[in-house]
Amino acid sequence: MIAASGDGPINFLVIGSDSRESLPDDFGDFGSFGGQRADVIMIVQLGDGEAKILSLPRDLRVEIDGFGTQKINAAYAFGGAPLIVRTVSQFTGLPINHYVEMDFFGFASIVDELGGIEVNFSEPARDLKSGLDVQAGRQVLDGQMALAYARSRQYQEYRNGTWQSVDASDLGRITRQQSLIFGMLAAAKRPSIVFDAGSILSSVGDHVTIDDAIGRSTLIELALAMRNLTPSQIQATTLPTTPGTTGGIYYLIADEPAASEVIAVFSGESGLVESTEPLRLRVLNGNGGAGQAGDWAAALEAEGFVVESTGDASAFDFPVTQFQARPGEVGRAEELVAALGFGEVVTGTVPESVDVLVIMGRDALER
Template identity: 35%
Template sequence: MRTHGAERAGPVRSVPGAGGRPDPYGPPWRGAEERSTPLRPPPRRPRSRRRKRRRPVRRLLLVLLAVLLATPLSTYAWAETRLNRDVDLGAYGHRPPPGEGTNYLIVGSDSREGLTPGQQKDLHTGGASGRRTDSMILLHTGASGTTMVSLPRDSWVTIPSYVRPSTGKRWGPAKNKLNAAFADGGPELLARTVEYNTGLRLDHYAEIGFAGFVNIVDSIGGVRMCLDRDIRDEKSGADLKKGCQTLDGTQSLAFVRQRHQEADGDLGRTLNQQKFLSALAHQAATADTVLNPATLYPALSAGLDTLVVDRGMGLRDLVSMVRAVQDVSGGKGKRINVPVSGVGIPTPKGSAVRWDEEKSRRLFERLRYDRPV
């Protein structure tokens, strides 16, 4: 506890008449009765010398301040130029009107770009060319909080009419699985299909491939996950034990891709993907990563190398998206699946997932007006 006396500058001096020596630096009248001649204050150093001594310290502080300010700014400028803005969300037109809040479509693709044949074998990715959707999450953030809605890739939806780039012919509208939209028309048709079936206008799109996913996880030292059971899946290569552990990039990719041990198949996998994405965002936003250039630059480089975003997305939008995902991991949001009425239903395109028409309509309507889910 501080006292009023503690607020005075300078050393504590003895008080005349209290058994101590007189204060040699006090006013000349103090302790006059105890000394025969007045005491003079010690000579002061020339002001110019004091200023000269302060200059190196000031310069050092200015240099440190410049480094602290320049590092984030230089990182920001560098990352801003690395964003691959290839996706035109308005390519197919006829978009829903803007709603309240912000909507992101986060896509994990099975792109093998950046992987050697040996890495493809180790990661159990197969050798298919091109890229297809492996996971899709609709992220909504606004005044009423953040909601992550997983959209199963086998969702039986209506793909609106479009012109196939390879042939120039118009197709649709037609019923098909959601991931068929990506396979036929890329990110633009996928975004248009999501908007068509949800009534939500997408503000931004972000997609990352296998290589970027693995490299990001490895660059931040892995992701801490707690599993409630053993997981073994030969298809994805997952071989994980029950309990809390740190997953490296290869183990993480196997975890988010496995679905053969899930009771609900693709629905169970989507919840695992949400859980992992939240943990990844939380880990990437820690001080150990953000304030450490040796970790920050590799993590950013790993993600930006295979990240594909829409033309209107800047680094600030990307950071807002990651923060929203981090909020969910901190308990400030919800992770849900789109309401379904059937799983594994037979269709001309194989077994699929059917959305519950009434419940899904109510969900997307609440998101459109930024109401609590």
């Protein structure tokens, strides 16, 4: 692997392979095929008091040494870790300092070793194929359910009395995967986890691969560095792309100049790319008070936010108003808390058409 230089940020290439080997039969139906591919491709950058996550869609069109124009996940199948590291580095221009790879069973095992990870769900959700089945609200997912969430291709939410398919694209899956990374980082802050990082990785054996330069002391140092990170100090984004075809093959093609602007943030050539568009909101009544969603939607619109829709939450027992943001929008969601003067920001699932889901809690009745 490429060695880190100086005291600058460290880039990890995190690969989730779709190997089904050793996966118990009761872990849901993920299909079968020959070979092994990179199903999740992320660059995780750890710097001074912050972390950044850049997700690369697996259908991203790239040039692979010796193989020409291909989808980026093919690099892993063609040449394993060395080739996908080189391909990602050449495409982004970013050095890759360390490499972490895990298969399905390794991911699920790490989640269980962490004691589960917390994810917020705005509505009851399911995927009949992957086995996902959760209620609305804050849920602690075990390894099996976290894997079902990350792998869901037929994701449904229970809205207005019916099950509706939502965010079924690969980009929707990436957002869910980023939510899980946030949850794993939060779980890893616990002191018992920080000093047991090495043994946790050892316990999952061949299902997780890390490069030789990462020792136990390095893992502990990284875990200690992450303990003080707040959600607003962790930024997650997906490389901007547009669908297209080359030679009759479907690809996601880097959308320029937006893609280069995002990569520039990770290379240190520019600051964080802030959206100039107003936040899009969905406001839900989570306290049962008459007209709560509509009244607070009007108040938020008066502050300059865009309310796409209103409705009732899955329950009326939310004690505290939640501003539920997708990964990467936490900082902007905090603007909502500042505007209203109450509530809390959490990360979790958010409808594709909005940036932040607002669930009015009982604290809103006192305003």
